[in-house]
Amino acid sequence: MSPEALAEVIAQTITELVESGKAGSLAQEAIPEAASINVARPKDRSHGDWATNVAMQLARKAGVQPRQLANALAEGLQSAQGISSVEVAGPGFINIVLDSASAAAVVDTVLEQGDAFGHNDHLGGHTLNLEFVSANPTGPIHIGGTRWAAVGDSMARILQANGAEVVREYYFNDHGEQIDRFAKSLVAAAHHEQVPADGYKGAYIDEIAARVIDEAKADGVDALALPRVRDEQGDEGASEQREEFRKRAVPMMFAEIQDSMKEFRVDFDVWFHENSLYESGEVERAINELREQGDIFEKDGATWFASTKYGDDKDRVIIKSDGHAAYIAGDIAYYLNKRRRADHPCDVAIYMLGADHHGYIGRMMAVCAAFGDTPEVNMQILIGQMVNVMKDGKAVRMSKRAGNVVTIDDLLEAIGVDASRYSLARTDYHQSVDIDLNLLASHTNENPVYYVQYAHARSCNVDRNAEQAGIRIADADLSLLDTPADGEVLAALAMYPNVLQMAGDHRAPHRIAHYLEDLASAYHKWYNAERVVPMELTDPESRLKGEERDALSVAKNPETPRAAARLKLNDAVQHVIAGGLKLLGVSAPDKM
Incomplete structure (x- = not known):
């Protein structure tokens, strides 16, 4: 007998006590649902197979002492099929011993259901959009993103095992300043110049730059001969050459990220491109919808979202005074896209974000509320903490390819997929975690x-x-x-x-x-x-x-x-x- 089945027996016994007048003044409507009855394994196994404190929880409503109610409940449980003995202990705990055949019935249940044992349908009818990893296409996936890959994919599998329809989604941040910095870094590397201070560094930048040159050459284009723009300070400006590197390099990084995810056993249902929100006009339409309901105002030459109306700590600029969209503009349109898209619109949008995004929660919940949804219900934001990779008692920081970070490929090379996924998923993502490469490569019980x-x-x-x-x-x-x-x-x-x-x-x-x-x-x-x-x-x-x-x-x-x-x-x-x-x-x- 499972603890869930035993809780059903306890709930039925309470009902019988109420109907027979043996439960004090406990009313019918106060009888708890089986799912809310705590049935736990006693720390001291000599006390029985399972224990419940339900009598202590209901005693006040019943107008009797906990032990009095516990004794009545124990007497009723004693005659239930599959229960060998019942004992009341302490202030009103009920310890239950199952007969061996009843206890062992779970074996047949497992063998009948196989690997699907425990799967249920209690989240059936709900579509959950689970967005995780979502790294910029400007470099390999670092260890923090790798943790989200392990946690997110495992979470999706678990939610599906509970009956939910889950849409795994990867959000490519391929619009805005980070892509410009990526292209500038590639152009500098191609000319053997110093990468800009705010640019991207690492051997992979040189690799991608060389691949762009070779790919363009194969297409009859001399990438390095295309017009290039430099300002008075020598900074790379928008030009045909920078655009050539951008349009070829970004898909290369997309492909690398997709290959890494496949090797890590992570499959996404949707690879969503941020830039599509602007090209399709969804950003403009989302802002206009907020404007029509009075949530947009103009100030200091910029366009603002009145997010404080919905609990945010300050109003947010969505279109800057220079005409460029702030990050939140895309976020607003993206949330609406998830909720209203033609294929698999979600009931719940779950965002899995890094530790540096904690300040992001208030503004996003305001977006949720502004469109008539319920924060923390229709939108849920999970914040993950840092990962430290250790070897020989020291932090591992350097990647051969990506510079001063550890990437997903570094981790897989060191300990393989199984150890990587398990070690990253086994720790609560609300906590930072140390990954000990020596331990995870060992064949010992400590691993x-x-x-x-x-x-x-x-x-x-x-x-x-x-x-x-x-x-x-x-x-x-x-x-x-x-x-x-x-x-x-x-x-x-x-x-x-x-x-x-x-x-x-x-x-x-x-x-x-x-x-x-x-x-x-x-x-x-x-x-x-x-x-x-x-x-x-x-x-x-x-x-x-x-x-x-x-x-x-x-x-x-x-x-x-x-x-x-x-x-x-x-x-x-x-x-x-x-x-x-x-x-x-x-x-x-x-x-x-």
Whole structure:
């Protein structure tokens, strides 16, 4: 019985107590929904399989002491099918022990559903637009963007497992000053000049500049011979040459970013170009819509959005006095595009942004409210913190290609896709994280991704050994999964559906990783304590007497129904680990 199923039993028992007048003055409308009843694993396993504090929560509404209500509830639960015993403890906690067959029922459920165990439809009917990474096309993806790639793609998979339709979206910032600086940097590198102080640096700039020259030459164009404009200070101005480098280099960086994402196992449904918002007139139309509802005003030669009407700390310039659009102009049009586009308009627009964008939240929520939507509901902004890459106890800062940063390609070269994705997704993105390259390259239990993957590989090896020994799951008697080690694994399996739902609701992929590590820990301990394939007792063990020898015999030399039951338990763990790793975009090897 899962904790969710047990919560249903508890809710039904409360209903029966109210109907029979045994729940004090508790009213029918005060009976909690099963989903709101807390059913947790006791820290002290001797207290039972599961515990609930629901009597303490309802006692005041019932007008009775918590223990009085708990005793009545315990008496009702005692007769419920699948419950072996119930005990009231402390001020009103209810500790519940399931019978072994009921506890083990989760095994059959897992085997029936396979890797999809725990998937649900509670977010069904909702379309979520998930925008993540969204780096400028001016260089390789750095380690911060790499974290968002791992977290964002895992989050999308988890939301889909909870029934949502998810649109994965990459937003190319290909309009504005950063693209001009990129083109200036390339022109300078092509002429072997010093890159502008505000430009982009690194060996990749020289590489891209050389590729532009070669590509243009192949098309019959001498890029370096095209007219070039320099002002009195020597700064690069708009010219045919700068435009030639821009129009060829930006697609090259697009292609590099797309290749990096593919190698990182991240697929996007939409590659959205900021520049399209201006070319299509969407920016102008969005501003006019705000103007018509009285949210636009002119001051000091600029056009302003009256965002303070919607909770922002100050009004925002959207068209500067020089006629150029501020960044927020595109942001306004982009939000409307997500909500109103013809294909898969979203109910919820989720933006995943870096730590330097915290001040961005207020103005964007004002945009949301200005168009009649609900901030934090229709628009959600997630802020991720910094990533530090460590090796030999020291920070790794230099990239051979990109200068004073670490890129996605650097990380993949050092530790591979599995370790990279897992390590970046397993930490709450609200917190900064240190990535230890030495640890993640090691094959030790201290390496979390190895620890989880090894549990899966170990379970596959158990299958191979069981097949050779002729053990078949058809011979299983799940009621024989009655040892403490069996119970720990069964409880861990039963908790997975709730973990998956919470990971989706709280936008928290790290909960899946932490769960997998807990399940792997329970499994490794179970593997060391119990046997699926019978093993002959050794001579020293044969000197054990009575109960000690009987217990050891059950563990290491189980009868056929018990061995087959353990094989089913082994396979259930295998499915859940494989399914959880898949949600994180990490492979589940059958050998290591």
